[in-house]
Amino acid sequence: MKEITQFQCDICGTNYQTETKCLECEAFHVAVDSVLRYKYNAKNMGPESKYPHIVVVKMADGKELVFKR
Numbered sequence: 001m002k003e004i005t006q007f008q009c010d011i012c013g014t015n016y017q018t019e020t021k022c023l024e025c026e027a028f029h030v031a032v033d034s035v036l037r038y039k040y041n042a043k044n045m046g047p048e049s050k051y052p053h054i055v056v057v058k059m060a061d062g063k064e065l066v067f068k069r
Contacts, residue, residue, distance in 0.1 A: 031060045 006015045007022035011029040016022040038052035048069075055067045 030063070033058045033060045036064065 006017060007019050008015050009022055009025040009029075011026055014022075014025055016025065034057065036056045036058050038056065039054040040052050041049045043049050051069070053069055057065050057067070059065060
């Protein structure tokens with residue numbers, strides 16, 4: 001029987017055979033720093049209106065990203 005060791009990125013969940021590759025993957029990801037703003041639809045737009053349909057976040061590297069559903 002062989003013991004198999006894998007390393008899993010804590011951020012995206014990808015498995016790697018070497019710790020070095022896994023650490024490179026973890027260092028590659030950029031964390032969300034803060035939520036800058038968000039926008040909701042009016043209540044009468046349906047049951048999903050209780051959640052924002054646009055969210056703008058600032059990343060740790062300063063980039064701003066817009067997420068829409």
